[in-house]
Amino acid sequence: QKEVEQNSGPLSVPEGAIASLNCTYSDRGSQSFFWYRQYSGKSPELIMFIYSNGDKEDGRFTAQLNKASQYVSLLIRDSQPSDSATYLCAVTNSGYSTLTFGKGTMLLVSP
């Protein structure tokens, strides 16, 4: 059973701080990694994707991938109350057919 693990949270950070969200995965053959944001009652929205080891930055968001450790993270700089949501980590499985989603980490940014 291929698994994607995330701390359910909630992760509470003050406005302006850096939020760090972590994800581990069990399938060593995973090739592509995604972070989605989901507001309560809404559908998931793509935030970042990363395919190679290292860091990828997009605005306030940075995705980090370490395939050797089977670890992917998302950093949110200058966190805003509007960032309060559940963040889902998703990885492709080695059969390449589908994505496996983690259960998500709830982020709460307090003003």
Add this chain to the structure above:
Amino acid sequence: EADIYQTPRYLVIGTGKKITLECSQTMGHDKMYWYQQDPGMELHLIHYSYGVNSTEKGDLSSESTVSRIRTEHFPLTLESARPSHTSQYLCASSEKVLREQYFGPGTRLTVT
């Protein structure tokens, strides 16, 4: 950004009724997916399709069925709705299997 649509957005229906949830996308994506998600819970893949006339069951056993007669259209059908089917149903599409999936707004189904 993908344009993907789902109708209806909300549906309340009695036990035993047949229902079809509609999903359409305008991006020409070959890959389409149906997920089920209960409030505060994780996403579960119930069906997917790699193209016209191609459908597969996902990780979560479901009593629903799907069809893919046209690239842009991927409807999900429940022949006889039950209260256990109450959930949010999310449709998604992607250009390739290794690429990102884009989600529709979802259909919130309540079976009484």
